[in-house]
Structures are given as C-alpha cells and as structure tokens.
Amino acid sequence: MGINKVAVIGAGQMGSGIAQVAAQAGCEVRLYDAESERVSRSLAGIEKQLSGGVAKGKWTQEQAEQARSRIRAAGSLQEAGEDADLIIEAIIENMNAKKTLLAELDSVASAQTILASNTSSLPVTELASVTGRPEQVIGMHFMNPVPVMKLVEVIRGLRTSDETYATVAELAERMGKTALEVRDFPGFVSNRILMPMINEAVYTLYEGVASAEAIDGVMRLGMNHPMGPLALADLIGLDTCLAIMETLHDGFGDSKYRPCPLLRSYVHAGWLGRKSGRGFYSYEG
C-alpha cells in the first residue's frame, strides 16, 4: 500500500519537521496538537523553512507552495486521523501519554491505517498492545532536525507485519531518507549509543571536570562531532534526554544508564534547552 494521506499528531519540533518532509514527498498532511496555538506556530515555522529553501535554491517557489498547500491544521484527532493511510505520533516521550493517544487513534482510524510512533526509546511492542492492530504499529524514528538528517530508524515491534515495515520504509525513502531496520530494544540503536554519551557529558559537567564550552569543544574539535554533546542535548530537549535515560535504566535494569542528577535538576527547573530558552546554554534574546 502506498501512503498518500498522513496525519501528524504533536506539532512540536519533531512533528513540524515530519509534516514538512511528508508534504515535500507529495503526501496530504493533517497536523494536530492538543494546543491549537502550537499548530499555528508550527505552520508558520514550516512556511519559513520552505521559503528559506527557495532563497537557498534547494527547491523552487512552486514546489514550496505545493508542499505548503498540502498541509492543513486539524481541529480534532478524529479529523486528523479518520481518512489517513498513516498516522505518525510525535507527542511527548511518555509511555502513558502515548498509550492513551494510540488507543484513541485506534478507534478513529480506518482498519487499514498504519499507526507509527516517532518515539525515541519506548518499546513499540508495548505501545502496540493498546491497539487492536499490533501488526500495523511501528516505530518511525526521525532524527532532529528532520529536514536535514538522512536517517529514519524503523523499529519493528514483535507483531509488526512485513507489509507495514515495507510501506513505512518506502515512504521514508520517498522523503529522501535512508530507512534502517532495528529490533525493539530500549533506546533502539540510536539512543542506546548516543544518550549514554550525552549523559556522561552531563556527569563531566556535574563533577566540575570542565566548563560546558570546553566539554563541547573537546568533542567537536577532538572527535569532529558537528556539535558538542551538551549543545546537542539542548537541541534535542533535556526532558526528552531524561525520558530516554529513564527508559534505558528501567528497560535494562543496569546502573550504567542512571540519569545524571544535574540533568534531572535542569528538567525540574524548566531548563529544557533551546525550546525553553535555556538549557546548558542560554538562547534568550
């Protein structure tokens, strides 16, 4: 089954990027968020991205307008999901919130619709368990920033069908991404490897080994990483980083995945990184 109609639930940084690349791949997109204001902000951001791409010669004005016209705000989950071929959820990284949402989506979507989660660490098999269609539930893990990064990590739950996998992988390729198949283990491959490095960078700061700038400088200049781990944590969102570490810690039961107390404090303080204006660095003004 080829995908033409996509619903994106959650209009944060990931949902916005996913809506944009889906529209640019020729899909009709419905975008929904619990806060309608977020959808308006997201549409304005996508508009800016699309016109910025025209100015840089990445695509034509006509292509940008066509992509923009394919994305519409949805006023309810029902409106977003009722005629979608694929629904991609990109709400907060929280098992209960995602399970509640998936159960609702299962009841509004048609029987053929595939339900995909952009979760960065949560077990897809468990997410699928609240639906009556576990064969059509899959992890479609985009990387941030979505329009730039070439990978979609595709996570098969225990009951995900071959057809669902093939359909989602085909769409990822149509979006100009490379789909890599991964089994359903905590953190999958990407965050099992990336997030302990970020957590270790936070410990290095916590223990006063070096300043944030020096820690990031070591990894940028010494390892050729495009950005340091603390700046990357700010880009991802510290709430998301903490949630991923908790999933690794709970899922493996191994103390090597314990989240750094400093990461926890920052999240409690509301210092979530770029999205809140402050994390390990300040983004205000």
Ligand SMILES: CC(=O)CC(=O)SCCNC(=O)CCNC(=O)[C@H](O)C(C)(C)COP(=O)(O)OP(=O)(O)OC[C@H]1O[C@@H](n2cnc3c(N)ncnc32)[C@H](O)[C@@H]1OP(=O)(O)O
């Ligand atoms: C947590 C998870 O579950 C999984 C994850 O996503 S982990 C995070 C994965 N992502 C990374 O590791 C990102 C690492 N960082 C990078 O690759 C780069 O620093 C970066 C792409 C973010 C910025 O690159 P840069 O060279 O420092 O800055 P800049 O020159 O401004 O941007 C490079 C290009 O990316 C684009 N870009 C940067 N940020 C963007 C954004 N938020 N949205 C869209 N495009 C963006 C720019 O427009 C620019 O495009 P052109 O080359 O066509 O002009």
Ligand SMILES: NC(=O)C1=CN([C@@H]2O[C@H](COP(=O)(O)OP(=O)(O)OC[C@H]3O[C@@H](n4cnc5c(N)ncnc54)[C@H](OP(=O)(O)O)[C@@H]3O)[C@@H](O)[C@H]2O)C=CC1
């Ligand atoms: N940040 C990253 O680098 C990456 C994140 N991911 C994953 O993508 C998902 C989203 O992350 P990200 O975009 O960064 O997070 P954001 O915080 O930017 O966005 C989440 C959005 O979902 C909304 N939301 C929360 N609960 C609901 C709900 N029940 N129904 C509808 N909308 C809801 C939030 O609204 P409000 O704030 O008003 O509640 C917010 O607009 C997470 O699962 C994360 O793990 C995957 C890859 C990379």
